[in-house]
Amino acid sequence: xxxxxxxxxxxxxxxxxxxxxxxxxxxxxxxxxxxxxxxxxxxxxxxxxxxxxxxxxxxxxxxxxxxxxxxxxxxxxxxxxxxxxxxxxxxxxxxxxxxxxxxxxxxxxxxxxxxxxxxxxxxxxxxxxxxxxxxxxxxxxxxxxxxxxxxxxxxxxxxxxxxxxxxxxxxxxxxxxxxxxxxxxxxxxxxxxxxxxxxxxxxxxxxxxxxxxxxx
Amino acid sequence: xxxxxxxxxxxxxxxxxxxxxxxxxxxxxxxxxxxxxxxxxxxxxxxxxxxxxxxxxxxxxxxxxxxxxxxxxxxxxxxxxxxxxxxxxxxxxxxxxxxxxxxxxxxxxxxxxxxxxxxxxxxxxxxxxxxxxxxxxxxxxxxxxxxxxxxxxxxxxxxxxxxxxxxxxxxxxxxxxxxxxxxxxxxxxxxxxxxxxxxxxxxxxxxxxxxxxxxx
DNA sequence: GTCTATAGACGGATAGAC
DNA sequence: GTCTATCCGTCTATAGAC
Numbered sequence: 528x529x530x531x532x533x534x535x536x537x538x539x540x541x542x543x544x545x546x547x548x549x550x551x552x553x554x555x556x557x558x559x560x561x562x563x564x565x566x567x568x569x570x571x572x573x574x575x576x577x578x579x580x581x582x583x584x585x586x587x588x589x590x591x592x593x594x595x596x597x598x599x600x601x602x603x604x605x606x607x608x609x610x611x612x613x614x615x616x617x618x619x620x621x622x623x624x625x626x627x628x629x630x631x632x633x634x635x636x637x638x639x640x641x642x643x644x645x646x647x648x649x650x651x652x653x654x655x656x657x658x659x660x661x662x663x664x665x666x667x668x669x670x671x672x673x674x675x676x677x678x679x680x681x682x683x684x685x686x687x688x689x690x691x692x693x694x695x696x697x698x699x700x701x702x703x704x705x706x707x708x709x710x711x712x713x714x715x716x717x718x719x720x721x722x723x724x725x726x727x728x729x730x731x732x733x734x735x736x737x738x739x740x741x742x743x
Numbered sequence: 744x745x746x747x748x749x750x751x752x753x754x755x756x757x758x759x760x761x762x763x764x765x766x767x768x769x770x771x772x773x774x775x776x777x778x779x780x781x782x783x784x785x786x787x788x789x790x791x792x793x794x795x796x797x798x799x800x801x802x803x804x805x806x807x808x809x810x811x812x813x814x815x816x817x818x819x820x821x822x823x824x825x826x827x828x829x830x831x832x833x834x835x836x837x838x839x840x841x842x843x844x845x846x847x848x849x850x851x852x853x854x855x856x857x858x859x860x861x862x863x864x865x866x867x868x869x870x871x872x873x874x875x876x877x878x879x880x881x882x883x884x885x886x887x888x889x890x891x892x893x894x895x896x897x898x899x900x901x902x903x904x905x906x907x908x909x910x911x912x913x914x915x916x917x918x919x920x921x922x923x924x925x926x927x928x929x930x931x932x933x934x935x936x937x938x939x940x941x942x943x944x945x946x947x948x949x950x951x952x953x954x955x956x957x958x959x
Numbered sequence: 960g961t962c963t964a965t966a967g968a969c970g971g972a973t974a975g976a977c
Numbered sequence: 978g979t980c981t982a983t984c985c986g987t988c989t990a991t992a993g994a995c
Contacts (some may be wrong), residue, residue, distance in 0.1 A: 572962055686942065689913070694909050698905050
């Protein structure tokens with residue numbers, strides 16, 4: 528990447544390929560994208576893709592790894608933190624992921640697809656699951672303690688963690704449904720997502736209240 | 744499909760192809776699957792695929808349409824019902840979809856992918872969105888009324904509908920994370936999903952209580 | 960580093976025998 | 978209806994000129 532006058536940044540061919548590849552792979556996955564699509568979008572010659580990245584598969588692996596980094600680091604640092612109380616932690620998690628997904632709207636569907644299609648044995652994936660394992664345990668333990676303090680033993684901590692991730696991820700994958708007929712446009716959608724940064728923690732905390740769990 | 748003695752059902756080649764195709768396409772999508780994969784899985788000759796279904800694309804369209812039918816009909820009938828009160832309706836929706844997804848575990852990720860990748864202009868998809876549009880409106884209106892009765896005007900009805908779908912869909916796409924290190928196996932996972940049929944309605948109803956929304 | 964041209968493999972589809 | 982053999986367009990990857 529070379530800076531030129533007027534502070535305008537002219538991207539190198541390598542960078543242009545990578546950005547185009549990220550956008551396309553994140554939207555549609557490995558199999559649906561042709562190297563020609565990437566080259567065309569980047570405005571570079573097809574041969575340069577192999578020159579810089581060796582193969583389509585290696586380029587994809589690079590993109591995937593980078594796409595998963597933010598997700599993985601978020602889990603490790605936010606979920607695994609042992610200083611913060613549960614409510615603060617949930618607020619931070621919600622903030623972090625919603626901000627990240629507003630920046631990259633295809634990321635949630637990409638991550639969901641990768642997680643869903645995971646088959647044990649893959650080296651990259653195993654590294655991934657091992658890395659988030661401990662952080663997950665810390666968070667689940669914290670939920671468990673919180674529930675015990677509230678006198679609730681009827682609900683598995685995994686529900687709360689799953690619900691948290693559900694409320695963060697899913698809306699980004701289903702904006703097309705809201706936009707179709709619910710009278711919600713792109714700007715409305717963004718505002719709703721911003722509102723959720725405030726609301727999701729309230730919703731999740733209320734799920735751990737006796738009044739909700741023992742109702743009826 | 745021909746019945747033979749001992750009540751064992753021997754599938755026709757056509758049916759074998761369709762079942763194999765459904766499993767593979769639902770798991771990995773159109774682009775990642777080769778016609779040769781389908782033929783091999785079905786134990787039939789590659790040429791038969793084209794003989795019965797004309798092309799890979801036509802076979803996929805057939806599978807996708809069938810996969811989306813249950814989802815679409817669920818929305819139209821359950822969301823669009825004008826007789827039932829909101830709580831009963833939510834209970835029915837949760838029951839219906841969780842039961843369906845327990846039967847076909849890859850369906851949620853498939854539906855999410857189709858919805859997410861939708862670009863307006865596609866005929867099948869437009870039919871789909873038109874069909875669910877009214878049912879969606881009925882449901883949103885009902886939520887709006889419920890919120891007004893509770894004296895809550897700080898929250899958009901779309902949040903509630905989105906939350907409901909989130910809590911139903913997402914867990915099926917992320918079971919791999921729970922299974923990796925949270926000490927949850929396949930049987931535990933199924934039990935958790937069954938518990939959710941009872942819990943999700945309570946969680947959603949509580950989101951429409953003033954105590955939750957005006958807290959802090 | 961960047962291009963053109965092309966090798967070489969793959970995958971969808973079909974012709975034609977049985 | 979089912980098979981084998983094969984066609985042919987497409988796609989990844991590379992050789993080699995500049």
